[in-house]
Amino acid sequence: MIKKIYQALLILLCLLLSSALTAQTITINEVMFDPVGADYYDEYIEIVNTGEAPVDLAGLYLKINDSVNSLAFIDSASVLGPGEYGLVLDRGYLIENLSTTYDSLIPIGILLCTIQDDAFGKNGPPNTEAARMLLLNPAGDTLSTMVTNPDRGAGYSEEKIDVFGNNEPANWGNATTLYGMPGYENSIAMKDFDLAIEEFDLRDSNLRLLPGSTVEFFIKIKNLGRETISNAEIQFGDDLNRDTVLQYYEVVFVENVTLSPGDSVVLYPSLVDVKSGKHTLLGVIKTEDDNPDNNLKTKPIKVSYPRGSIVINEFMYAPKTNFGGEWIELLNISEDTVNLANWQIGDNSSRVEISATDIMVPPNEFVLLSSTESITNYWEINGIYVHCEKSLPTLNNTEDSIVVGDLCGKVIDSLKYSSSWGNRQGVSLERIDPNRDSNVSDNWVLSQNPSGGTPGYMNSQMVKTYDLSVDTIYVASEDLIHNESVEFEYFVGNNGLADIGVYTIYLGVRPATVISNGTTILDTLLYYDAIIQSRSRQKKSFVVESIPGGIYQVYCEVFFSGDEKPSNDQDSCIFIVGYPENSVIVNEVMNIPESGESEWFELYNTTDMDINLNRWRFRDAGGGWRTLTTETEIITTHGFCVVAAKQDFRQAYPQFSGSLIVPDS
16 A cells, blocks of 8 residues: 555656656747837737647746736637747737737747736836846746846847757847747747858958058858857858859858857958959858858958059139039049049049949040039030039139049049149140149140040040150161171150050161162061050160161161051161271372462272262361261262362363362361
């Protein structure tokens, strides 16, 4: 008999223990204590059964700041199944139908109950201070507890993070969705598998981002889930196409990580040779994850542009009345496309944004800026036209400044002009050379276009886009000796705005005067396929192996099909090659002539070639050098020439019919 009583008591104890343990699986999971508006009947408390067996909630009650609220069930349904949610609603909502706020949110079939009193607690949970809530069983044992934290706006509930975790404040947080998640898994609920990017930023937040530099970042990855995550792939890259998805060509860093629950790791990727403009960097987690919403973080950065990449190219500061108003033209002289989004234009005192959206400006493209809507009625505009929503600062007619700043606020170009640069109503000021300093007054000139300006077109006085020139050609050899080699040097310059890669050079060496046996020494074309960069020049040279004595001219001319200024395409110079010693000799001298007659001497050409005596010199023993002649005077092969002191030489020698030179006195 005693044994049977003992067995019965043991069974009863097990049942009581089982009931107690089961009750412990009921927990407060979500609290809406500050609903939208002043309607207290929109308050609710959500509970959940985290156990594996059903739990009867009959007899449970709430205690809010020492005020007791017993639970009341609809249709006597009080059993909460494993993993199920129960919703405790205010009587005004559930019984009196004073609100429908959650009707479309609450899932069908959920266990609904209310409280026997008119409000939660004494007058509802306070919205501006913390309130302690307890869920107790009929014996007064605490099943669950939480403390509200009024740190978010109305309409956002307080949610438990780890439904299986403790009730400490650290395990609670604000819902991310308006009206909360009544009857559903919390918006901030812990997942089994949840790897998150917690932080993503620049390693140096004060770093000035310059084009071409290396920018360092850090990414903090944390395992927020309950399970270990192995071999998760972390990607970092530049979202070039702005679709918030890293394409294979956008990825610049990849690393795999394994993290236990609660562990974290910090990675340090870099972006090398960063380009000017706006960038959106992406940190991405690639793994099986129950919460993909925290697998992506973005980091926008702005990289400044080089100074002078965009220049002020033309501006109308004194327009005619009712003729389109003031305007400013910019020019991209860089090799890269420039995005003018978030750039500014103005003067030294104020600036306005050019555009909040993308304006892509290719190299050598013009951009016209105006805040006058009627400008297109008066000007034929080429290139890119931007109507600025905010009025451009007024340009004074006496003097003023124009400042162009990039998306980082860096000054890219600026100038301070005055009316002395050029002032005529209805005529713009044009920049001559976009590569010269903006503040040099002689780099600006009034437009010569008949319409008074060239908005969107090449300036009427501007340097050309394509302009090859032969800057100079000269003889590099020091002593020019008969039938020996002669070296020449010349410069080919690219004065234009664009690089040039294919061109032709003509080189010629020929006698400077026509003589009986004069022949062309050099006549050739050279073809080049090498880049000459804008605003640069290249030094070239060539050698002619043998040039006989005489006076010659060397020619150089450059040919390029797109050349816009052929007037500077050629150059030449005269040079003299000496003759062999004794090629011309003094053959006879009349040093004591008859009274009244001229002194003279005779020259003889000992060679087998004609010799031009142009620029030859002579002297006597005590005198200075004198030039024979500055004209072409040929002494033929084995021929003679007389050099006389007076013009009347032929009167004294009427039979003379040869070459005669009478030097100037």
